[in-house]
Amino acid sequence: MTTAIELRRVRKRFSIRHEAARTWQGMALALIGRQPIHHENFWAIDNIDLNVDAGETLGIIGANGSGKTTILKLLARTIEPTSGMVSSQGKVFGLLELGAGMHPDLTGRENIFLNGSFLGIQRSEMRRLYNRIVEFAELERFIDTPVRHYSSGMFMRLGFAIAINVNPDILLIDEVLAVGDASFVAKCYEALAEIKASGRTIVFVSHDPVQVRRFCDRVLWIEQGKIRSLGDPRTVIHEYLRNVRQTTSQTNSTSSHKLTELGGGKLRIETVRASDASTGMESYSYLPGETVRLEFDLESEAYLEDVIVGCAVRRSDGLLMHETSTGTTLGPSAVQPGRTRVECTLGPLPLGPGSYQLSLGAWPALDRLQPFHIWPNALTLFVGKAAAGTRGIAVVPAQWHISTAPSIDQLQPNATPILQPDMVTEPSGPFWITPPETLVMGERDDEWLGEGWFPAENWPPNVRWTAPRAVAYIRQDVGQGALVLSACRPVHSRSATQARVSLSGNHIATFGLHGMDFEDVVIPLEPVRTPLTHELIIEVETPLVPNDLNLESDTRPLGIAVRSIRVE
Amino acid sequence: MASVVIKRRLAPARQAVGTVRDLFTYGDLLRNLVVRDLKVRYRGSVLGFGWSLLNPLLMMGVFTLVFQVLANIDPIERYPFFLLAALVPWLFTQHAITSAMRSVTSNAQLIKKVYFPRELLPISAILASFINFILAYAVFWLVAIPFGVGTSIAMALIPLNMLLHLVFVLGLGLLLASVNVFLRDTEHIVEVGLLAWFFLTPIFYAMSIVPNAMFLGLDIHRWVFTLNPMATLVTNYRYAFMWGFFPIRHTLVTGVIAIGLLGVGLWLFRRLSARFAEEL
Numbered sequence: 001m002t003t004a005i006e007l008r009r010v011r012k013r014f015s016i017r018h019e020a021a022r023t024w025q026g027m028a029l030a031l032i033g034r035q036p037i038h039h040e041n042f043w044a045i046d047n048i049d050l051n052v053d054a055g056e057t058l059g060i061i062g063a064n065g066s067g068k069t070t071i072l073k074l075l076a077r078t079i080e081p082t083s084g085m086v087s088s089q090g091k092v093f094g095l096l097e098l099g100a101g102m103h104p105d106l107t108g109r110e111n112i113f114l115n116g117s118f119l120g121i122q123r124s125e126m127r128r129l130y131n132r133i134v135e136f137a138e139l140e141r142f143i144d145t146p147v148r149h150y151s152s153g154m155f156m157r158l159g160f161a162i163a164i165n166v167n168p169d170i171l172l173i174d175e176v177l178a179v180g181d182a183s184f185v186a187k188c189y190e191a192l193a194e195i196k197a198s199g200r201t202i203v204f205v206s207h208d209p210v211q212v213r214r215f216c217d218r219v220l221w222i223e224q225g226k227i228r229s230l231g232d233p234r235t236v237i238h239e240y241l242r243n244v245r246q247t248t249s250q251t252n253s254t255s256s257h258k259l260t261e262l263g264g265g266k267l268r269i270e271t272v273r274a275s276d277a278s279t280g281m282e283s284y285s286y287l288p289g290e291t292v293r294l295e296f297d298l299e300s301e302a303y304l305e306d307v308i309v310g311c312a313v314r315r316s317d318g319l320l321m322h323e324t325s326t327g328t329t330l331g332p333s334a335v336q337p338g339r340t341r342v343e344c345t346l347g348p349l350p351l352g353p354g355s356y357q358l359s360l361g362a363w364p365a366l367d368r369l370q371p372f373h374i375w376p377n378a379l380t381l382f383v384g385k386a387a388a389g390t391r392g393i394a395v396v397p398a399q400w401h402i403s404t405a406p407s408i409d410q411l412q413p414n415a416t417p418i419l420q421p422d423m424v425t426e427p428s429g430p431f432w433i434t435p436p437e438t439l440v441m442g443e444r445d446d447e448w449l450g451e452g453w454f455p456a457e458n459w460p461p462n463v464r465w466t467a468p469r470a471v472a473y474i475r476q477d478v479g480q481g482a483l484v485l486s487a488c489r490p491v492h493s494r495s496a497t498q499a500r501v502s503l504s505g506n507h508i509a510t511f512g513l514h515g516m517d518f519e520d521v522v523i524p525l526e527p528v529r530t531p532l533t534h535e536l537i538i539e540v541e542t543p544l545v546p547n548d549l550n551l552e553s554d555t556r557p558l559g560i561a562v563r564s565i566r567v568e
Numbered sequence: 569m570a571s572v573v574i575k576r577r578l579a580p581a582r583q584a585v586g587t588v589r590d591l592f593t594y595g596d597l598l599r600n601l602v603v604r605d606l607k608v609r610y611r612g613s614v615l616g617f618g619w620s621l622l623n624p625l626l627m628m629g630v631f632t633l634v635f636q637v638l639a640n641i642d643p644i645e646r647y648p649f650f651l652l653a654a655l656v657p658w659l660f661t662q663h664a665i666t667s668a669m670r671s672v673t674s675n676a677q678l679i680k681k682v683y684f685p686r687e688l689l690p691i692s693a694i695l696a697s698f699i700n701f702i703l704a705y706a707v708f709w710l711v712a713i714p715f716g717v718g719t720s721i722a723m724a725l726i727p728l729n730m731l732l733h734l735v736f737v738l739g740l741g742l743l744l745a746s747v748n749v750f751l752r753d754t755e756h757i758v759e760v761g762l763l764a765w766f767f768l769t770p771i772f773y774a775m776s777i778v779p780n781a782m783f784l785g786l787d788i789h790r791w792v793f794t795l796n797p798m799a800t801l802v803t804n805y806r807y808a809f810m811w812g813f814f815p816i817r818h819t820l821v822t823g824v825i826a827i828g829l830l831g832v833g834l835w836l837f838r839r840l841s842a843r844f845a846e847e848l
Binding site: 014073076077078079080092094096101103105106110113114116117118120121122123146 | 593594596597599600601604607608611677678679680681682683684842843845846
C-alpha cells in the first residue's frame with residue numbers, strides 16, 4: 001500500500017508573544033537592552049512520526065490546544081514545520097474553516113473558480129465540475145450573490161461542495177461539519193463515505209467521538225503535541241473518553257457550570273463507572289435508546305440512617321435534563337460503615353446527540369441542603385447521532401400509523417382509549433421543593449400530580465379524575481400517621497369501584513367506592529422519623545368507560561374522582 | 569491528473585527559481601487573483617473603471633489650479649499633458665505599492681487556510697494595478713494625439729519603460745508586503761513616505777525648477793534625479809510623451825536599482841513567508 005502522508009520527526013514551535021513587546025516603548029527598551037523581548041515558546045507539535053496510507057481515513061482527537069489543527073495546517077502546507085519533514089502525495093484540499101479561501105466580495109460562482117485554481121485545477125476542468133458543485137451546495141439561487149451575504153450554513157455548504165467535488169487525493173476536514181442543518185450534514189457524511197469508498201485519503205478532526213468511531217479506520221489521539229495513542233478507533237476512543245472523564249472529575253471544581261463540590265462529611269461517593277447495560281462493558285459513548293448502568297461506591301465513616309442518593313444529568317451547557325434519586329423510588333436507605341456499592345440503571349436514554357455531565361450526590365433524607373457529598377460532573381457521557389431522520393434534543397420512540405379509511409375498530413364504541421391532550425402529566429419538580437402535606441385539586445396541583453390525571457369537565461374546579469393509574473407526590477411529616485383521600489366514583493354504576501393505593505412502590509391499602517358523593521378514605525401510614533416525600537400511586541382495578549353506560553362520545557377509561565389528598 | 573510529490577524541509581535558503589516555477593504551476597491562480605483584484609477594486613462603485621480616468625483628471629484640475637493659476641510659478645506649456653504624462657504613472661506606483669503592501673495582511677484568512685505560493689498575492693495586486701495603469705495610459709494617449717502630443721517615435725520606448733517600472737514596483741511591493749506582516753507600522757510609514765516621495769519626484773513641476781545648488785556637499789539636482797528611480801521613470805514617460813526623446817543613461821542606473829530591488833524583495837519575501845500563517 002502506498003503512503004499518502006508521511007511525517008518524520010516533525011516539530012513545530014510557536015512563540016507566544018506578549019503584546020507589550022510590540023509597543024514602541026517595549027521595542028525601544030529592548031533595543032537598548034534594558035528589557036528582554038519576552039518570547040514564550042512552546043512546542044505545538046513535538047516529534048511526531050506518522051504514516052497515513054493512501055485510501056485510509058484517519059481521525060484525530062484530543063483536547064483543545066493539543067495540536068490537532070496544527071497537524072492539519074502542516075499537512076495543508078499553510079505552516080512549515082520547525083524541524084522534520086512533512087510529505088504528501090497528491091492533491092491536498094483542506095477544509096480548515098468556514099469560508100476558507102473565499103473572497104467575501106466575489107460571488108459564489110467566482111469563488112468556485114478561485115478555489116479550483118488554489119488546487120491547480122485547470123479552468124476547463126472546473127467548468128465541468130461547476131454544475132455538480134452548485135447542485136451539491138443547493139445554492140442555485142444565490143450563486144451570483146457575493147458570498148459576504150451568505151449565512152454560515154451556506155458558506156459551509158459551498159466549501160464542502162467544492163471540497164468533495166474537486167476530487168482531492170487527500171481531504172483534510174477540521175470540525176467544519178459542526179454547522180449546517182442536520183440534513184446537509186447527513187448528506188456530507190454520505191458524500192464523505194463515497195470519497196472514502198473511492199480510495200481517497202481523509203484526515204478528519206472532530207470532537208464527536210461517536211462520529212470518529214463510525215467513520216475512521218484509525219484514530220490518532222494527540223496530547224500536548226505528542227502522540228498519546230494511535231490505532232484502532234474503538235480502543236483509542238475508549239482510552240480517550242476514560243481520560244477525559246478522569247480529567248473532568250479532577251478539575252470539576254473549576255467547571256464552567258460553577259457546580260462546586262459540596263460536603264466533607266461522613267460519607268463520600270467514590271470511583272464511578274458507567275457500563276453499557278446490554279453488554280456489561282465499560283463505556284462512555286452511547287447511542288440514543290441504549291441503557292447505561294452506573295456503579296459507584298459510598299465510602300462511609302459511620303452508620304448512617306436515611307441516606308438518599310441521587311444523580312443529575314446535565315447537558316454540556318448546564319441544562320438539567322433529568323434528576324433522579326432514591327428518595328422517590330427506594331426511599332431512604334441505611335448505610336453501613338465502610339464501602340457500599342450503588343447501582344443505577346438509566347435508560348433507555350432518550351437524549352439527543354451531545355455530551356452530558358452526570359453529577360452524583362448523597363444527602364440525609366432530613367435535609368437536602370446539608371448533603372454528605374455532591375460530586376459535580378462526576379463523569380461525562382457522549383451520546384451519538386440517532387438514526388437518520390430524527391433530530392432534536394430528545395429522542396422519543398415513535399410509532400406511526402396512517403389509515404386511509406376508518407377501520408372497524410374505530411367505529412366500535414369500545415375502541416382503544418384515546419388520550420386527551422389536556423391530560424395532566426409530568427411533575428415539574430417534586431423532588432427538591434418540599435411537597436405539601438395537603439394536596440387540594442386545582443391548587444398548585446399539577447406541580448405535585450404525576451401522570452394519569454384528567455380535568456373533570458362539568459364538575460367543580462377542585463375535582464380531578466384519575467386514569468386507571470395515577471401518580472401524586474406528597475409529604476409525610478413527623479408524627480403523622482394517616483393518608484386521607486377525599487374521593488368518589490366519577491359516574492353512576494351498579495358495581496363498586498375498587499382501587500389500590502401504593503406508596504413509593506409498596507402497596508398499602510385497597511378500598512372501594514360506591515356512590516357519587518365524596519367520602520374520606522382514611523389509610524393508616526407508618527409513622528416516620530424525618531419528613532419524607534412519598535410517591536403515591538392510585539391504581540383503579542375496575543376502571544369505568546363512560547360510554548359503557550350511556551354511549552357518550554367520551555372513551556377515556558376513568559378511575560375515581562378526587563378532591564384532595566392529605567396526610568394527617 | 570498526475571500527482572505531484574511535494575517534499576519539504578525547512579531549508580534555510582530558498583531559491584528565487586522556485587518563484588518562477590510556481591508562477592508557471594499556479595498560472596491559473598495568478599490569473600484568477602488578478603481578475604479578482606480588478607473586479608473587487610471597483611465593485612460597488614457606479615463609475616467602475618471610469619475612476620481610473622477620472623481620478624487623474626480631477627487631480628490634474630487641482631494641480632493646474634494651484635500651480636498654474638494660484639501660485640506664482642512660471643507657466644508650463646500644455647500643462648495638463650505635462651502633468652498627466654507623469655501623474656498617471658505615479659498613481660500606478662502609489663496604488664500598486666499600497667495594495668501590494670496590504671495584500672498579505674488583508675488576505676490573512678486565505679494564508680491561514682490554503683496553501684499557495686504567497687508571492688502570488690503581492691504580484692497579483694501589482695499586476696492588477698498595472699493592467700489598470702496600461703488601460704488608463706492608453707486612453708490618455710488616444711485623447712492626446714489630436715492635440716499633437718505623444719506622436720513621436722520615442723513613444724515606442726514607452727512599453728520598455730513600463731516594464732522597468734513594473735519590475736521596480738514588484739521589488740518594492742514584495743519587500744514592503746513581507747515587512748508589513750511583522751511590523752504593521754510599515755503601512756503608516758509608507759503613507760507618509762509616499763507623500764514625501766511624490767513631492768521629491770518631478771511630477772507637477774519640471775526638473776528645471778530644482779536648483780543646481782550644493783546641499784551638504786551634494787548637488788541636489790543630481791541627487792534627486794539619479795538616485796530616485798521614480799524621477800527617472802516619470803521623466804522618461806514625460807519626455808517621450810511631450811518632447812520625443814528618452815534619457816538612456818539614467819535609465820540604466822534605474823534598471824540596475826530595479827532588478828537589484830526585485831532580487832532583494834523576492835529573497836526577503838520567500839524567507840519571511842514561511843512564518844506568515846503564524847504571524848497573521
